[in-house]
Amino acid sequence: xxxxxxxxxxxxxxxxxIVASRQKxxxxxxxxxxxxxxxxxxITAASELSRNTLVHGGGGAMRWELLDDGIRRGLRLHFExxxxxIPDTRLALTxxxxxxxxxxLGLPGSKRLVHEFELASVPGEGTRVSITxxx
Amino acid sequence: MNQHNEAIARLLTQHEEKILDDWLREAGxxxxxxxxxxxxxxxxxxxxxxxxxxxALQAGADPEMFQAPQWAxxxxxxxxxxxxxxAQGQSAxxxxxxxxxxKRPLFALVPAQLPADAQVPALWAxxxxxxxxxxVTVSLYQQTRxxxxxxxxxxxxxxxxxxxxxxxxxxxxxxIGTLDSARTQVVMxxxxxxxxxTGSRLAIIDITGVPTVDTxxxxxxxxxxxxxxxxxxxxxxxxxxxxIAQTIVHLGIDLQGIASKASLADALSLALEQQGYVITxxx
Amino acid sequence: xxxxxxLQMGSVLLVTIQVDMQxxxxxxxxxxxxxxxxxxxxxxxxxxxxxxxxxxxFVGRMLAxxxxxxxxxxxxTVVVGMQPAVAITLVELGLSLEGVRTAxxxxxxxxxxxxxxxxxxxxx
Numbered sequence: 001x002x003x004x005x006x007x008x009x010x011x012x013x014x015x016x017x018i019v020a021s022r023q024k025x026x027x028x029x030x031x032x033x034x035x036x037x038x039x040x041x042x043i044t045a046a047s048e049l050s051r052n053t054l055v056h057g058g059g060g061a062m063r064w065e066l067l068d069d070g071i072r073r074g075l076r077l078h079f080e081x082x083x084x085x086i087p088d089t090r091l092a093l094t095x096x097x098x099x100x101x102x103x104x105l106g107l108p109g110s111k112r113l114v115h116e117f118e119l120a121s122v123p124g125e126g127t128r129v130s131i132t133x134x135x
Numbered sequence: 136m137n138q139h140n141e142a143i144a145r146l147l148t149q150h151e152e153k154i155l156d157d158w159l160r161e162a163g164x165x166x167x168x169x170x171x172x173x174x175x176x177x178x179x180x181x182x183x184x185x186x187x188x189x190x191a192l193q194a195g196a197d198p199e200m201f202q203a204p205q206w207a208x209x210x211x212x213x214x215x216x217x218x219x220x221x222a223q224g225q226s227a228x229x230x231x232x233x234x235x236x237x238k239r240p241l242f243a244l245v246p247a248q249l250p251a252d253a254q255v256p257a258l259w260a261x262x263x264x265x266x267x268x269x270x271v272t273v274s275l276y277q278q279t280r281x282x283x284x285x286x287x288x289x290x291x292x293x294x295x296x297x298x299x300x301x302x303x304x305x306x307x308x309x310x311i312g313t314l315d316s317a318r319t320q321v322v323m324x325x326x327x328x329x330x331x332x333t334g335s336r337l338a339i340i341d342i343t344g345v346p347t348v349d350t351x352x353x354x355x356x357x358x359x360x361x362x363x364x365x366x367x368x369x370x371x372x373x374x375x376x377x378x379i380a381q382t383i384v385h386l387g388i389d390l391q392g393i394a395s396k397a398s399l400a401d402a403l404s405l406a407l408e409q410q411g412y413v414i415t416x417x418x
Numbered sequence: 419x420x421x422x423x424x425l426q427m428g429s430v431l432l433v434t435i436q437v438d439m440q441x442x443x444x445x446x447x448x449x450x451x452x453x454x455x456x457x458x459x460x461x462x463x464x465x466x467x468x469x470x471x472x473x474x475x476f477v478g479r480m481l482a483x484x485x486x487x488x489x490x491x492x493x494x495t496v497v498v499g500m501q502p503a504v505a506i507t508l509v510e511l512g513l514s515l516e517g518v519r520t521a522x523x524x525x526x527x528x529x530x531x532x533x534x535x536x537x538x539x540x541x542x
Contacts, residue, residue, distance in 0.1 A: 015440045015441050015442055018440070019438055019439075019440055020442065022438060022472060023438070026459055036503050037320070037324060037502075037506055037507070038504045038506045039503075040471065040472065040503040040506075041506075041507050041510065043471075043472050044472055044473075044474050044507050044511065047472060047474040047476075048474055048475060048511075051441070051474075051476060070270075071274055071275040071277060071278065072278075106475050106511070107477070108512065109510070109511040109512045109513070110511070111455060112510045112511070112512070113507065113511060113520060186428065300532045320506075323506060324502060324503075324506065327470075327502030327505060327506070328502050330502075330522070331501075331502060331522065332521060334523065334525075334526075335522075336522070336526070358506075358509050358510070361514070362502070362505040362506050362508075362509045364520075365500060365505040365508055365515060365520060366500045366502065366505045366520060366522060367497075367498065367500065367519075367520035367521040367522045367526065367527075368522060
């Protein structure tokens with residue numbers, strides 16, 4: 001991988017891959033000079049979502065992109081799988097402990113750790129969760 | 136596109152001195168406000184930019200792909216120009232004006248030096264290049280200013296939120312002013328780091344100086360307390376004015392068993408008691 | 419697979435987590451601890467996470483499980499050395515680690531274990 005790489009993909013097919021995804025996000029956020037707390041938040045969110053992809057999505061991949069819109073720099077991660085999908089995305093984004101609902105996917109929590117959060121899921125086709133943190 | 140770049144590169148090589156002189160004059164180097172030292176540094180900056188520009192064009196770089204590696208030296212030159220101007224407090228306008236002033240000298244050379252059919256494309260290419268350089272300069276300038284502002288904000292935040300060691304194992308944080316999300320983050324981080332480094336068991340967060348407590352502020356406070364407890368220390372909130380107490384109840388905010396005291400003095404008493412200290416008068 | 423070692427100091431079991439754990443490793447630790455508490459009759463378990471830079475919901479649940487399991491086996495667990503960035507992130511994540519006793523460092527942790535055998539955990 002050269003220093004010019006601004007995007008890439010990591011497979012999420014095993015537990016070792018979850019660890020690898022954490023380490024990769026650590027490297028990326030350090031390169032972007034995120035503060036320690038911001039690094040921790042992003043890596044933790046990645047860990048949660050990687051695990052979801054593996055455990056609930058039947059495996060998939062994490063796609064990463066370094067962002068630079070000229071004014072600020074950031075990191076965007078996409079967690080993609082071709083698994084069963086999430087039938088009720090609204091429910092999935094509901095905090096379990098407030099409504100007694102939620103789905104235990106830890107999505108609301110991860111959402112709070114990042115600046116931008118997108119969930120796209122089609123039952124029977126797959127799921128994509130995209131998260132972004134800016135410096 | 137390539138032959139025009141070559142033509143421009145040739146212009147830059149053959150007429151360097153004239154371009155530099157005209158450029159600097161255009162950029163106001165002749166103004167009485169500029170010192171000799173200023174003039175010298177402007178000339179040096181212009182020379183660097185010209186050289187980097189010429190070399191990139193000779194290496195076949197495409198002005199439309201300004202992120203390409205051949206443009207790196209020019210980008211770096213523009214970056215250091217931006218940074219030094221921003222640090223000197225010059226405006227973004229002045230900085231880009233300097234960069235864009237390269238246009239007229241180059242335009243002036245085109246009719247004389249290039250064949251008719253090459254002139255319009257060359258003018259377009261020069262204009263595009265100058266604009267691209269100006270764009271890069273502006274965003275770099277902005278970034279630098281933002282970095283400076285952020286550092287100053289950080290300093291201000293740290294100054295306005297001291298973490299005080301009251302006595303062994305007890306820290307106090309007097310919060311003054313509004314508690315927004317950014318501020319609370321900084322306070323949280325500083326306070327937690329200090330708790331670890333001093334090995335304190337207890338943190339007293341005094342909110343006498345916080346004018347209003349709404350749901351958002353309360354949330355920030357509660358998060359701070361939760362983090363402190365997670366790490367294994369305890370927390371007392373003090374300085375709760377009667378109006379704030381009313382607001383808290385009115386908003387239905389649950390303080391979740393956090394000890395709270397009206398005054399810092401009361402919080403201190405509680406802290407001493409909790410830590411097992413007794414104050415006796417010796418006289 | 420590497421298993422995290424458990425040291426015994428008197429009636430206290432000491433675990434220091436220094437690696438970025440795979441999920442399996444965390445489960446294995448839980449298992450090993452439960453077995454060792456039962457086998458040694460330990461009264462205290464100290465888990466040092468001062469080297470852990472990331473604590474996600476899986477590790478959080480593991481810590482909560484160990485706390486619960488040890489309590490049932492009549493031992494007290496204390497988690498020490500949580501890094502500030504980790505604490506801030508856990509709060510944001512919404513993980514309360516209910517029922518898990520924490521202390522700032524090993525020294526405080528030992529004090530807690532010595533004191534609190536009969537006490538109930540702090541209600542959070």
